[in-house]
Amino acid sequence: MNTNASEIVRVDNVRKVYSDNGVPVDALRGINMTVLPGDFSVIAGPSGSGKTTLLNLIGTLDKPTEGAVYIDGEDVASKTRRQLADIRLRKIGFVFQAYNLNPVLSALENVEFTMMLRGIDAAERKRKSLALLEELGIGELANKRPNEMSGGQQQRVAIARAISNDPRLVLADEPTANLDSDTAVKLLELMEKLNHEDRITFVFSSHDPQVIGRAHRLLILKDGQIVDDKVNV
Amino acid sequence: MLSLIAWRNILRNKRRSFILILSIMVGVIALVLTDAFSIGMMQQMLTNQIGTDAGYIQIHSKGYHDDPTLKNSIENTAPVRAALSHDSTTVSFSERLRVFGLISSASNSSGVSIVGIVPREEERITTVHKYIVKGTYLTDKPDDIIISTATAEKLKVGIGDKVVIMASRIGGSVGAEACRVVGLFETFDSGFDQTHVYIPLETARKMLGAAGRVSEFVVNPIDPKQTDSISRQLRSRLPSDMEVLTYKQMLPLLVMQIQLYDQMIYIFYAIIAIALIFGIINTMLMAVMERTHEFGVDMAIGMSNKRIVTMILTEAFYLGAVGTVVGLAISLAIDIPLSHSGWNLAAFSQSLKSVGIGTKIYPVVGASTVLNAAIIIPIATVIGAIYPAMRAIKLQPVEAIRAS
Numbered sequence: 001m002n003t004n005a006s007e008i009v010r011v012d013n014v015r016k017v018y019s020d021n022g023v024p025v026d027a028l029r030g031i032n033m034t035v036l037p038g039d040f041s042v043i044a045g046p047s048g049s050g051k052t053t054l055l056n057l058i059g060t061l062d063k064p065t066e067g068a069v070y071i072d073g074e075d076v077a078s079k080t081r082r083q084l085a086d087i088r089l090r091k092i093g094f095v096f097q098a099y100n101l102n103p104v105l106s107a108l109e110n111v112e113f114t115m116m117l118r119g120i121d122a123a124e125r126k127r128k129s130l131a132l133l134e135e136l137g138i139g140e141l142a143n144k145r146p147n148e149m150s151g152g153q154q155q156r157v158a159i160a161r162a163i164s165n166d167p168r169l170v171l172a173d174e175p176t177a178n179l180d181s182d183t184a185v186k187l188l189e190l191m192e193k194l195n196h197e198d199r200i201t202f203v204f205s206s207h208d209p210q211v212i213g214r215a216h217r218l219l220i221l222k223d224g225q226i227v228d229d230k231v232n233v
Numbered sequence: 234m235l236s237l238i239a240w241r242n243i244l245r246n247k248r249r250s251f252i253l254i255l256s257i258m259v260g261v262i263a264l265v266l267t268d269a270f271s272i273g274m275m276q277q278m279l280t281n282q283i284g285t286d287a288g289y290i291q292i293h294s295k296g297y298h299d300d301p302t303l304k305n306s307i308e309n310t311a312p313v314r315a316a317l318s319h320d321s322t323t324v325s326f327s328e329r330l331r332v333f334g335l336i337s338s339a340s341n342s343s344g345v346s347i348v349g350i351v352p353r354e355e356e357r358i359t360t361v362h363k364y365i366v367k368g369t370y371l372t373d374k375p376d377d378i379i380i381s382t383a384t385a386e387k388l389k390v391g392i393g394d395k396v397v398i399m400a401s402r403i404g405g406s407v408g409a410e411a412c413r414v415v416g417l418f419e420t421f422d423s424g425f426d427q428t429h430v431y432i433p434l435e436t437a438r439k440m441l442g443a444a445g446r447v448s449e450f451v452v453n454p455i456d457p458k459q460t461d462s463i464s465r466q467l468r469s470r471l472p473s474d475m476e477v478l479t480y481k482q483m484l485p486l487l488v489m490q491i492q493l494y495d496q497m498i499y500i501f502y503a504i505i506a507i508a509l510i511f512g513i514i515n516t517m518l519m520a521v522m523e524r525t526h527e528f529g530v531d532m533a534i535g536m537s538n539k540r541i542v543t544m545i546l547t548e549a550f551y552l553g554a555v556g557t558v559v560g561l562a563i564s565l566a567i568d569i570p571l572s573h574s575g576w577n578l579a580a581f582s583q584s585l586k587s588v589g590i591g592t593k594i595y596p597v598v599g600a601s602t603v604l605n606a607a608i609i610i611p612i613a614t615v616i617g618a619i620y621p622a623m624r625a626i627k628l629q630p631v632e633a634i635r636a637s
Binding site: 056082093104109113114165 | 234238531538540630
C-alpha cells in the first residue's frame, strides 16, 4: 500500500470486530481516512458508533481485525509492542476524557514524565515543562498534584503532557466531556491556538457540539461506518 | 524519576506498605536473631569444651588419641617440655595423667575419668576452678580430690568426706587411693560433671605406678587464632612418636556440627525468603491490579514494558530495603546488648546443661549475618515482584485504560 508522504495517518479499509460473550460485534466496518499535518479533525457520532475504537486504532493502542493503519507510512500491524510504545512516545500525544494524570506526580512532573521516557535530560525537560505550563496558563500550578486541581486545570496539564514530546499528532478522546461549558470553551480555544500557532495536529472524538463546531474536518461515524466526511466545516 | 514514582507509590497506600514493611522487618529480625543465637550457642559449646577440658592443643604419645590408656602415656616428658619452652611467650600449658576408674563412698560408686593435674598449671589452662561451688580448688595436699556436685550427690558425700578412687595400674594391677573431698564443682555441662574428678598429678602417678608419666600436655596459645600455626611448629619440634592435635581434631563432631550449621542456616534463609516472596507477590499483585488503569495510561503515553517492570521492581526493592534496614537496626539493638549481658535461659538449664551450654546464651552478630540479611531480603522482595510485574506488562493498553 502506497501512502502519501505527507500523511501522518492513513486508515485503510479497517474493520474491527469485538467478541461480546462469544458473539462477534462489528465496531468498525471498512473505515478509510487520512490525517494530514495541521488537521483539526473531529470524529463525531452517537455513543457506540465506534469513535473511541477508531481513535484507539489510530493511536496504536489496538490493532484492526482487517485492513491496515499506517503511521507515517508504517503499517502498525507489523510492529512489536515495544515498537508501538516507541511510536506512541515519539509521534502521538493523548488527551483523555478523564485526564488520566499520574496521581503521585505534580503537574510539572506529569509533563516531564513523557520527556523522561524519551531520555531528555532533567534540566531540559524541566525548562520545557515549565514553559509549556506557562503557555497553557497554569504555570502557577506546576507543583500541584492532580487532586489539588480542577478538571479544566487537569486537562490543561494533560494537553501539556500530550504535546511535550512534539508529537506529529494529538488524539483527544472526548476531552471536554467532563468539563463545564465555559471551561470546555477555554480549553478548545487553547487547542485551536496550538493548532494555529504551533501547527499541532489534533484528532478529536466527540459528540460535543462545541468541539464539532470548531472542526476543520468532520467525520461522522454511524454504526462503525463513516457516513459523512466534511472538510472546512 | 522512575524511582521517585516508585517511592511515591509506596507512600500512596501507607497502611499496606507499612504492613508489608513490618512483615519484612519481622523476617529480618527472625533471621538475624536466629543466626546470632545459633552462632552464639555453637561457639559457646565449643569454647566451653575447650575451656573445661580439651584446651586448644594437646600433645600425646602417638596412639593415645585412639587408645587413651596408661600404656600410651608419655614416659619421657623432657622433649615435650623442651619444645614448649620455645613458645613460652606465646603459650601456656599443663600436664595431666588421665585414667578411667571408679570412685566409691560408703554409699555408692561411680565410673569416672580420674584426672591428675598440677593445680597451678591447670588454672591457667582450664576453667574448672571457676566452677567450684563449695569448698576449695585442689591444694598441694596429696589426698585432695574435687568432684562435681552431681557425683557428690550420687555418692552421698560432702566436703571433708573420704572417698576411694581405683583404677588399673600400668602393670595391670589395681591401684587405689583414699582421698578427702575438698571442693565441689558444677559446670554448665552435666555430662562432664558426672564423669570427671580431679586429684593432684603426683597422687595419680603414685596410685597408677606411673612415675614421671603424663597422658597429655594441654597447650593454650595466648592468641587462640594462632592454634594452627603453633601446632605446626610443635609438630616440627617434637619427636616423631608424639602427636599434636588441635581442638578441631579432638572435637570433630562439634566442629562438624558448627560447619553443618553454617550450611543449614541457608535453609532457614530460604524459608524466610520464600515466605517473604509469597507476601510480596500477594501485595504487589494487589497494587498492580489496583493500578491497571494507570498502567494502561502509562502504556498509551509510550512507557515501555521494560520501564514498567523496572518501576514495579523498584517499588518492591524499596519496600525490601526499608524493611531490611529497620529490621537490622532493631535486631542489632536487641543483639548487641545481649551479646554482652547474655540471654538468661535458666528455665531451660537442664536441657542446656545436657548439651554443654551455660544457662546464658551470648548471641554473636557476625558481619556475615548482617550481610546475608542485607542481601537476601531485598533480593527476595524483588523476586516476589517479578510475577506481578509480568502481569502488568501483559495488560492490553485499551483494556487497561477501560479498567476503573
